[in-house]
Amino acid sequence: MNCLHINQIYLYLEGELSLSETRSIKNHLSSCEKCRMAVEERRLLLEASQDLPSWEIPQDFTRRILEQIFPKKITFREWAITGAIGLSSAALAFLAVYLISGQNLASLFINLNQTAINLFRNMIVILVKAAKLISIGFQVIQKIGSLIIKGLTDLTTVLGPELQIGLIVLFLVITALLFYGAKRKFPFGEKA
């Protein structure tokens, strides 16, 4: 038998050869110092490779993944407990402010009440203004709409039926192209 190839050595060491091939390699090794040394080299390399350390996994790793996949639903009891803790903390903070500032508790309540009333009043003013703005917006849209309808009506009296169909088709094509362009620019909910 000729000297071994590297591939043969690995196949031999990993037990991937037939019995007769293994036997003939063993015979060759008993008489070839060079191949014996080459096999020993690869045997050590394999031994080291098969015993490399694992990377540590945090103890809560499985739980973290499970929480991502199956998000926990918050029960009414948990909501209630969280709310109670929040309210108690706010009350404690309020009490701490009162004790540190040395203010009269009654005046503190009055100030707080006044602030709340002012806030409420301002909010009402803002809401009224917002409603007015929305109403003006609607009026503008309505006027533009009626102008467009009037324009189209006048146009139909001037244009023949073929031209009207042509214009509708042109409008649809432009809309489709705009939609297609927007879809390419902003992939609506599609995976990246």
Next chain:
Amino acid sequence: MSKSSNVTKKPFQPKSVLKSEGSKPSVDEDKELVRRTLQGDKQAFEMILIRHQQPLVNYIGRMVGNYELALDFTQEVFIKTYSSLSTYQPRFKFRTWLFKIASNYIIDFWRKKKIDAFSIDQTRHNELDRMSFEIPSDEPPVCSRFELAELKEKVEKALEKLPPHLRELFVWRHINEFSYDEIAEIKGLPVGTVKNRVFHSKELIRQLLEEHE
């Protein structure tokens, strides 16, 4: 070796010397767990996580070279696996399917970072696959000069320098202890090609040990 720009390059320091737990996951048990998960059994998916998270972290960690990134990617791979579990075909081994997802995930990541993903996605036959190495007449002893513990450290360092497409195969074969058939199934390559590439990866590691001695 090409690496992502946001990957912190720190010397490899395994956080522990734990070997992946116990015996290899049984193929039939995996399929049963998948079936139960699809029926809504959350504990079955938890079992899948426990069985496969260590080999997956070992693989992804060595591919990206960063501990935090390895954990994040493993998490993402499991989420992806869960969401596409209904497409799993039981005629394939579950873990080959899982590692195919992981391998594709890493390739996608490198593509997005504009890093040459072809080096890992190399599925063509090339000269290397038909190569048969002869033992040089003056081959110096390399591995036999080190104690086993030292040799393991040096192999781990050399592994970082391997081209990704060879490192991947080496990790699957020697750290995750996959069969050549399983690796061939994951990569969609002929078994002979996989064997040659794994052998080549080991010879490259040996060369690196020789050069850095």
